[in-house]
Structures are given as structure tokens and as C-alpha cells.
Amino acid sequence: MSIQIVILGLLKEKEYHPYEMKKVILEHKWDQLFPVTDGNLYHAIRKLEKHKWIQAEKQEQVNNRPNRTVYQITDEGKHQLSEEIIEVFKKRMPEPRSLYPALLFIExxxxxxxxxxxxxxxxxxxxxxxxxxxxxxxxxxxxxxxxxxxxxxxxxxxxxxxxxxxxxx
Structure with a gap:
């Protein structure tokens, strides 16, 4: 749940490709709250995309590197972000890996x-x-x-x- 909240919260602010998301997470030290690996990041992105909470916006080519996909949040994703944030407080989830991401993106x-x-x-x-x-x-x-x-x-x-x-x- 926590990495999903972070991905949805980041995408609510602007479009990102996964590498940029990971970079922001590491810069803010949010990786201390929950493990962030390429594997769990991409797994969460696939799950969010499957539920239609995020969608691929475009493919970018940088230098001679493989194309990278830029994602954006959908209206359903914005609703899901709200639901997941509320759920943390409704279920009284005091552990930092749930509570902190919810607080980071409470709007x-x-x-x-x-x-x-x-x-x-x-x-x-x-x-x-x-x-x-x-x-x-x-x-x-x-x-x-x-x-x-x-x-x-x-x-x-x-x-x-x-x-x-x-x-x-």
C-alpha cells in the first residue's frame, strides 16, 4: 500500500517515468520507510496500471537508451489515492510505512x-x-x-x- 500511495501521490503532482519516481523517493529518503527496488516499484506500477489508476502517457527516447514510459494518474487513481489515505486513518495504522506516505500526500x-x-x-x-x-x-x-x-x-x-x-x- 505505501509504495502505491507514494506513486499515486507523485503522479498527482506531475507525470513521471519510473526512474524519476525512484530518484524522488531516494532524494527524500522515503526508502527508509519501505523497501524500494526496481522490482517492487515496477510491480506496483503494473498493478496500478492494471487497475486503471495510472496510465502510460508517452514514450520517451533519451540518447541511445531504451524507450522509457512516462505515466500519469487517472481520475480513478486520484479517487484511489484519497481512499488509501483515508483507509490508513480509518484502520488506525500507526506503523510509519503506512502512516507517513498517507501524511505526505494528504491534500x-x-x-x-x-x-x-x-x-x-x-x-x-x-x-x-x-x-x-x-x-x-x-x-x-x-x-x-x-x-x-x-x-x-x-x-x-x-x-x-x-x-x-x-x-x-
Whole structure:
């Protein structure tokens, strides 16, 4: 999902050929979030093209190299990008390989739905943090402490994200 979000997000901004997409991903260090190989990049492109979320726009010839295909996003692809971004927040996917790509390409059409899901996520985190159980062993208490600390971190971070989204409007 994450590489698909990145490909769709990049193509929403402008047309790219796969090598350019990989170059942007590497320049921005997004490859630290998910593995980027020629194989998984081209596999994702083929999958997106099969679903008609992207399409080949043109073939380019540069010097004596083989032709390269330049892709563009379709209207269905723009809709899919929105759906995948919303899905990350709807399903509460906190792992960076899902959450960060969704945040990178969150734009005004997605903001209202995403904001509502982020608010709901914050409410759930708050409710979970308020639960308290006193265990008789040290390790379960430390796990609970860690869990509550993560919840608090995410609540504060999501509040900052909401504020940034509101300022973007």
C-alpha cells in the first residue's frame, strides 16, 4: 500500500517515468520507510496500471537508451489515492510505512475525512490511556507504562497534525 500511495501521490503532482519516481523517493529518503527496488516499484506500477489508476502517457527516447514510459494518474487513481489515505486513518495504522506516505500526500480534498478519522483515533487513544490495571509483576506494569506513553505521544502528534491540516485550509 505505501509504495502505491507514494506513486499515486507523485503522479498527482506531475507525470513521471519510473526512474524519476525512484530518484524522488531516494532524494527524500522515503526508502527508509519501505523497501524500494526496481522490482517492487515496477510491480506496483503494473498493478496500478492494471487497475486503471495510472496510465502510460508517452514514450520517451533519451540518447541511445531504451524507450522509457512516462505515466500519469487517472481520475480513478486520484479517487484511489484519497481512499488509501483515508483507509490508513480509518484502520488506525500507526506503523510509519503506512502512516507517513498517507501524511505526505494528504491534500485539501482528503482533509475533512482524514481529520474526522484522526479525531476519532485521538479519542480512542485517550480512552485506552485512561484504563489502569495494577499488575503484581514489574514487567506487565512496565509494558502498560510504555503503551500509555506511546498513546500519549501519538495523541500529541496527531493534535499537531490536525492543527497543521486546519492551517492548510
Amino acid at each position: 485539501s480534498p482528503e482533509i475533512p475525512a482524514a481529520s474526522e478519522h484522526i479525531k476519532a483515533w485521538i479519542s480512542e487513544l485517550k480512552a485506552e490511556s485512561e484504563l489502569q490495571h495494577d499488575y503484581q509483576s514489574v514487567i506487565p506494569n512496565l509494558i502498560q507504562e510504555h503503551y500509555k506513553g506511546l498513546n500519549e505521544f501519538y495523541m500529541n502528534w496527531f493534535m499537531k497534525i490536525l492543527q497543521a491540516l486546519e492551517e492548510k485550509k
